[in-house]
Amino acid sequence: MGLKIDLDLCTGCGACVAVCPFCALAQRADGKVEVNEACTACGACLDSCPVGALSLETESKPLAMGALDGYRGLWVFAEQRGGKIHEVSFELLGVGRVLADRLGVELCAVLLGHQAGDCAGPLFEHGADKVYQVDHPALENYTAEPYAEALSALIRKYKPEVVLAGATSLGRGFIPRVAVQVNAGLTADCTELDVEADSRLLIQTRPAFGGNIMACIVCPDHRPQMATVRPKVFKPAEPVAGRTGTRVVENLPLKEPGVKVLETVNAMQNEVNVAGAEFIVTGGRGLGAPENFKLMAELADALGGAAVGASRAAVDAGWISSFHQVGQTGKTVRPKIYIACGVSGQIQHLVGMNSSDTIIAINKDPDAPIFGVADVGIVGDLFQVVPELIKALRG
Known part of the structure; x- marks a missing residue:
């Protein structure tokens, strides 16, 4: 994505130069405006031009009209280590249940691993209607490549309209890869999530510009809409004992990861545990x-x-x-x-x-x-x- 300046339209008024937050625009000797390498394509300058000489060029094309209708469902990536579901997954199921009901769709969880035990049960009890499960030796120890390959394959096959994941070390490691592989937008570290029922847009709110403003981000032209959320932002869903759902087991021909995990060593916990304190x-x-x-x-x-x-x-x-x-x-x-x-x-x-x-x-x-x-x-x-x-x- 990049900023394009139509020099035939540019009048040299300098309005865009004044509003650029990154000093990426400058006027040449003839008054015309040019862009330099500091441009982040944030779009802050677009509305300042009185003659419409500024536009953003996108590298990816939006989905064709009507193609968005083929995407349905709200997914939560259920992170697990050693057969134990990470608490952020239950938190995402809590907010996911609210959003899925508003959209009138199923709330689904995605479970990746190898011989991880019965992790689907707690996901059903915390609100999931369906669990997609992939069990493969390549997923036994986390590495980004097979995790991204597996989740991307499921997204291409089932076409969810929203995918949520925890902004943990694991989620931050491979969810951006998934977004690139399925040509989707991704908003990281969201502090609020909402949906517009009519447009079916996911409203993703997160701090921006060094935390000085709160930005509401939408992705109108691509699916799925993807977002990560840090642990403890939302309250976990209340479990309903005995609640069940549909388990879908997928057998995927995953490639062997390029990195081999020789040993997993649990790091010593620092004596400061602010995150878990009451x-x-x-x-x-x-x-x-x-x-x-x-x-x-x-x-x-x-x-x-x-x-x-x-x-x-x-x-x-x-x-x-x-x-x-x-x-x-x-x-x-x-x-x-x-x-x-x-x-x-x-x-x-x-x-x-x-x-x-x-x-x-x-x-x-x-x-x-x-x-x-x-x-x-x-x-x-x-x-x-x-x-x-x-x-x-x-x-």
């Missing part, structure tokens, strides 16, 4: 210095052993390890109680914690964005409020 105390720029995270640790201890989190600003300042970071470039969390101390609440932080059951914000700035998502807001100096809170908790 109670989190997070410090931000308002702490002012690294030694003030001791106050956060004291509050966490008073809560009975809560985890200590941090905003990106605190991590970038070198005050605390990145293992503690919560937000778009850190961990996505969903604790029972989230206490934000001195955290302003920029979008990139909010997308990582706004699904928490109860959010308590302490900040001396009454206009801090964090108060917009807080269930309880305390406007005050955290160095006065937190010690009093610790004293009250310890009785």
Whole structure:
């Protein structure tokens, strides 16, 4: 995809140069505009041209009129390791059930592996109507090539209109390959998903431009519509014991992977487990210095052993390890109680914690964005409020 400039139409007004966020447009000596290698084909300049001299050239052609009607169904890639389904798969089945019902289609799960046991049962209980299962020796240990080959083959055969997957290390490793192989668009790290019942478009929302805005992305001309979602963004579907569905076993002639896995070694877990904590105390720029995270640790201890989190600003300042970071470039969390101390609440932080059951914000700035998502807001100096809170908790 690239930006095309019709020089016969260009009047040299410079309007497009002014709005380009990447400084990819410049005026020549004759006033005409030219594009340089910094262009990302984002399209931000298109509406600025009063004469319509700007357009985007696409490398792939959209599906022919009527071809979109041949795509039906909403799929969730059900990630499993050693016969255990990853929690994000149940979270995607939860939101997938809502979207599938709105579209009036089946909710299907795709299960890849080798001798992984009965993983289909939990998928049915969490809302899947159908499970497509591929059992093959090439899928025993995860490598991107056979996983992408298998899922792409299923998509070509059954033509789902939506495919969702977890933005885990595994999903991020092979889902982009699948999107390329089936000529589909892919939106990564979505924080919200919705559908338009009439147009059947998947509305994919994610942070953009460094987390400063939330972008709603649609893919009107290609199918399937593909998106990945980070763990803990959505609540998992409630299981219904004994619920069953249809299992479809596919025998695919997969190629042997070019990479041979000799051994799988479980990495030692870092002592910081922010993502799985039920109670989190997070410090931000308002702490002012690294030694003030001791106050956060004291509050966490008073809560009975809560985890200590941090905003990106605190991590970038070198005050605390990145293992503690919560937000778009850190961990996505969903604790029972989230206490934000001195955290302003920029979008990139909010997308990582706004699904928490109860959010308590302490900040001396009454206009801090964090108060917009807080269930309880305390406007005050955290160095006065937190010690009093610790004293009250310890009785």
